[in-house]
Amino acid sequence: MKTLLVDMDGVLADVYAQLLKIEYEEKGIKHKIESLYGKMESEAFEDGYAYVHRPRFFQTAPLIPGCVQGLRYLNDKYNLLIVSSATEFPNSPTEKLKWMHKHFPFINWKQIVLCGRKDVIKGDIMLDDHPKNLNYFEGRKIIFTQPHNIYIQNPSYERANNWEEVMNIL
Numbered sequence: 001m002k003t004l005l006v007d008m009d010g011v012l013a014d015v016y017a018q019l020l021k022i023e024y025e026e027k028g029i030k031h032k033i034e035s036l037y038g039k040m041e042s043e044a045f046e047d048g049y050a051y052v053h054r055p056r057f058f059q060t061a062p063l064i065p066g067c068v069q070g071l072r073y074l075n076d077k078y079n080l081l082i083v084s085s086a087t088e089f090p091n092s093p094t095e096k097l098k099w100m101h102k103h104f105p106f107i108n109w110k111q112i113v114l115c116g117r118k119d120v121i122k123g124d125i126m127l128d129d130h131p132k133n134l135n136y137f138e139g140r141k142i143i144f145t146q147p148h149n150i151y152i153q154n155p156s157y158e159r160a161n162n163w164e165e166v167m168n169i170l
């Protein structure tokens, strides 16, 4: 069975939805999603770094549509690991664990890898939204479309625009 590494933020957790919600509630700013294309999260949201440090930011993140059904499918087919850079944000490891247990009770704690960097994690396939993670991975690379990566064309990646496409290619 192949080992599949699946990212959390931007693949399972809808970080953009969370950032857009805070930005609207606190500043009254309603970004058009197209205006965020091609910008890193830190460029797109001026106070984004502060937002992600807030308690409950990760714990209350909405799900990316289709990801629960998608993970259920992948969990039967692969040696599935959820790999997330979490230690940069002190609240996030606990919050991310709670979030995973709440939404994905079929994923056990041994399958969840919370780390500071992903280049030490081994696997056959990586599904991630960030080139910084995909680029040093040696196996098959699948980029999950998010506004920041929408213009990236890299022949070493396969692209999945949504969870339906993930299930079609994996």
Ligand SMILES: [Mg+2]
Pocket (backbone or CB within 6 Å): 007, 008, 009, 010, 011, 128, 129, 130
């Ligand atoms: Mg991510």
